[in-house]
Amino acid sequence: QLKLVESGGGSVQAGGSLRLSCAASKSTYYMGWFRQAPGKEREGVAGISSDGQIKYAEHVKGRFTISRDDAKNALYLQMDSLTPEDSAMYYCAGRVLPSTARLTLLDRAWYNYWGQGTQVTVSS
Numbered sequence: 001q002l003k004l005v006e007s008g009g010g011s012v013q014a015g016g017s018l019r020l021s022c023a024a025s026k027s028t029y030y031m032g033w034f035r036q037a038p039g040k041e042r043e044g045v046a047g048i049s050s051d052g053q054i055k056y057a058e059h060v061k062g063r064f065t066i067s068r069d070d071a072k073n074a075l076y077l078q079m080d081s082l083t084p085e086d087s088a089m090y091y092c093a094g095r096v097l098p099s100t101a102r103l104t105l106l107d108r109a110w111y112n113y114w115g116q117g118t119q120v121t122v123s124s
Helices: none
Strands: 004-007 010-013 018-024 030-036 043-049 054-056 064-069 074-079 088-095 118-123
Touching (some): 004 088, 018 088, 018 118, 030 064, 043 064, 054 064
Antiparallel strands (some): 018 074, 030 043, 064 074
């Protein structure tokens, strides 16, 4: 079992920044950030593997940065230049073991563990 706990959400004005953190209960090979706004599907934001592969959704490229600290079993998401469209519940996702399957870091089905989420609200 893997437990994931997000933190760092909050309210910020448009153009501002937030840094989300996710604490994992054990080493996790693949980790990602997803978000879900009211009435919308959960969508992939960014994903990262232990061997350094990174994937961003097009709409966050250049504004968000995903990183991880494997010594701390931690995942981060630095979010800059936030817009109201970034408002959502943000979820940390994990898949513990490496896989030889085609890597799809932004696909919900790739992950089998999820955190409870942290709310991000961006006002105009």
